[in-house]
Amino acid sequence: MVFMGKRAGCTSPTQEEINDRLIALARGGRRVVRLKGGDPFVFGRGGEEVKALSEAGIPCVVIPGVTAGVAVPASLGIPVTHRGTAGSVAFVTGHPGKGKSDPVAWDRLVGAVDTLVIYMGMTRLGDIVKALLAGGAAPETPAAVIAHGTTVAQRYVVATLAELPEAVVREAIPTPAIIVVGKVVAERKTFTTLATVAMPSGVLG
């Protein structure tokens, strides 16, 4: 068992180092299982690993997983789609990658989808909210930030889109976290008998 994940405060292996390790282990005659949290093909770098393995001529199989953008909102009783409320959902990355320009057209997203789920957006939350509001998003759109989703360390805050950055600071919501924007965030209030994951702390909006 080789840990290749990211931990706050520690030096994380680069994607290239991970790819190299996979290839080296496979060439050493081993059957290698690369276990990821979530789904490998939804902001999971799975494609990059498959590509590296393909270039090295190493056969591989991908087994899909449950992605955080679905499971983390669900843990709070937020359905990312809901008939009559949301017929579309977008999963986007808030993290453009080192030295890269932002790949997300925030202004175009407004009105294009009913629910917006942002992965890795916490360090840029203020700018993202500004861009969405500038694109025409209603300031009172329900929104949530859920940190350490589905774990016992889960913490969250629910606020309007405009008030979300301030609420996150006030409640000292840590990272990593999933950001959800859309009417479905309010929908969970009608799910009165739904058991959600145990949360030691959190602010109910």
Next chain:
Amino acid sequence: MVFMGKRAGCTSPTQEEINDRLIALARGGRRVVRLKGGDPFVFGRGGEEVKALSEAGIPCVVIPGVTAGVAVPASLGIPVTHRGTAGSVAFVTGHPGKGKSDPVAWDRLVGAVDTLVIYMGMTRLGDIVKALLAGGAAPETPAAVIAHGTTVAQRYVVATLAELPEAVVREAIPTPAIIVVGKVVAERKTFTTLATVAMPSGVLG
């Protein structure tokens, strides 16, 4: 075990009938497991069932699943996100619901997200493609339709967006199917050693 799913050519239970059955069984003192294909909160009507149970005062738990929009493209080697190619993906429904207007702003979706995954869109495929092209989508955008995804009955076709409706008819691709539009569809060609699910037939684009 009570089958409450949909089968082509058979009368399907309505959502209200399903809700009523869940409530009646729970009130009869049973622990009820409502098993769904995919994820209950991604075009799965899970929210409607939780709402009905909440109104009836019946406690419930939701366990997330692997949604078709991620797993079915993956079965063909299509990552819905891929660094440098797609930093965003939208899951939308192509089926507006009886007597409802289309909830999807097709023209706004163009340029808003890199990858578009359409559930339940086959009966309206021609209109959807027209709307995307009218919204400014490039006719040569890579696209795929995958029917009966991840099963031994899986069939698929890969074409340009403009040619997709014709290709689906020509290859007699059945329903249900997932439609994928975006550069990631071409990405799978670089995944030369990835084992994809067994497919008795299919057209490689």
